Amino acid sequence: MRKVSDKQKEKNKKIRRAYKEIAMERGHYCTGCGRADVPLSHSHIIPRSRRADLSHDKANITYHCLSMGERKGCHEIWESRDRDKLLDYYKNLEYILELDTEYYFIITELNAKATR
Ligand SMILES: [Zn+2]
Numbered sequence: 001m002r003k004v005s006d007k008q009k010e011k012n013k014k015i016r017r018a019y020k021e022i023a024m025e026r027g028h029y030c031t032g033c034g035r036a037d038v039p040l041s042h043s044h045i046i047p048r049s050r051r052a053d054l055s056h057d058k059a060n061i062t063y064h065c066l067s068m069g070e071r072k073g074c075h076e077i078w079e080s081r082d083r084d085k086l087l088d089y090y091k092n093l094e095y096i097l098e099l100d101t102e103y104y105f106i107i108t109e110l111n112a113k114a115t116r
Contacts, residue, residue, distance in 0.1 A: 014056035022058055030065040032074025032086035038065040043075045045092045046100055059095055062088065084111045 004012075019042055029036035032043075043064035048055040064075035074086055083089055097104040 011052070011055065018056045018058050018061060022061060022063075025058075026063070029063065030074050031062045031088040031091075032064050032078060034087060035065060038073070039068065040064065041066050041073075041075050043078055045078075045095055046103060047079075050103060051100060054099065060099070062092070081110055081113075083107070 022042075027036075028040065030038060030040055040063045043062050044055065045060050045062060046054055051060075054060045064078055065073040067073035067076050077083055077086060078092075086092075093104065093108070096107065
């Protein structure tokens with residue numbers, strides 16, 4: 001069995017609490033495509049690998065649908081250069097600009113290159 005440190009346990013607890021509050025506060029639909037009839041997942045706007053400190057910030061978490069068969073889900077799209085095709089792209093960018101300006105420039109530059 002893998003040992004989880006107390007620090008990690010505390011972090012996981014905070015994330016679970018954030019997920020629970022989101023479930024009560026928000027509509028259950030994908031903010032990337034607006035669909036509610038697809039399996040949803042919690043998606044981090046700024047990845048946990050980049051900003052562990054924002055992993056339980058509710059504003060950093062949204063519902064994105066999962067990939068199913070041929071259909072690419074918004075969760076996967078958000079992690080790719082096609083992210084600017086999602087409905088919540090500009091809303092998410094505002095959050096990123098406010099919280100992590102360096103990351104904002106990284107992803108806007110990536111997307112500019114992808115569409116050039
Ligand atoms: Zn979606």
